[in-house]
Amino acid sequence: MADPIEFWFDFVSPYGYVASERIEAIAAKAGRKLVWRPFLLGAVFKVSGAQPLTQLPPMKSDYSKHDFERSARQFGIPYKMPPGFPAATVGAARCFYWAEIRDATKAANFVHRCYRAYFADGRDISKVDIVADIAAEAGFKRDEALAGMNDQVIKDRLKAVVDEAIQRGIFGSPFIIVGAEKFWGADRLDQVAEWLRRGGW
Numbered sequence: 334m335a336d337p338i339e340f341w342f343d344f345v346s347p348y349g350y351v352a353s354e355r356i357e358a359i360a361a362k363a364g365r366k367l368v369w370r371p372f373l374l375g376a377v378f379k380v381s382g383a384q385p386l387t388q389l390p391p392m393k394s395d396y397s398k399h400d401f402e403r404s405a406r407q408f409g410i411p412y413k414m415p416p417g418f419p420a421a422t423v424g425a426a427r428c429f430y431w432a433e434i435r436d437a438t439k440a441a442n443f444v445h446r447c448y449r450a451y452f453a454d455g456r457d458i459s460k461v462d463i464v465a466d467i468a469a470e471a472g473f474k475r476d477e478a479l480a481g482m483n484d485q486v487i488k489d490r491l492k493a494v495v496d497e498a499i500q501r502g503i504f505g506s507p508f509i510i511v512g513a514e515k516f517w518g519a520d521r522l523d524q525v526a527e528w529l530r531r532g533g534w
Contacts, residue, residue, distance in 0.1 A: 340353070340368065340370060347412070347414075348401070348519040350449075352518075383504060415457075427481070432468060509522075
């Protein structure tokens with residue numbers, strides 16, 4: 334069986350958002366299963382020593398903010414820099430793993446709704462009440478989603494995913510893995526598609 338496409342991302346990542354809007358079509362065209370894997374960039378940055386692009390010196394941070402908007406416009410994806418960026422995404426990531434156990438299709442819908450809520454609508458996804466609202470919009474029961482984010486099993490699941498990301502050398506978002514091959518960044522999606530089409534090179 335062909336390797337799945339692993340899509341590693343943080344809900345706070347603008348490039349992860351842009352890539353999330355395109356990755357399903359790439360997977361479908363290649364006939365590959367898509368595995369969504371939200372993780373926490375902040376935890377990875379503590380190990381790697383990296384910083385958010387918006388916290389780099391002005392020349393780089395200003396460029397990055399402009400490029401976020403330009404990248405979204407290229408593909409017609411609604412985008413505006415959220416107030417208070419960056420937001421904590423622990424609740425959103427936990428909610429995904431709670432949702433994935435119940436319905437993988439609805440969990441994928443949650444990914445899109447959560448990203449759009451943050452980057453298109455400016456909703457504060459650091460608040461668990463808002464994340465629960467988004468889960469309800471994706472077809473889950475709000476009170477169950479709220480409880481799920483506090484479930485120790487789900488907390489442990491997210492911790493294990495973050496540990497796995499660090500162990501596998503995943504240092505940014507989005508990070509796409511096909512078999513043993515790793516691709517970092519939304520600007521690598523065309524290369525991912527070509528890699529899948531040609532079977533590598």
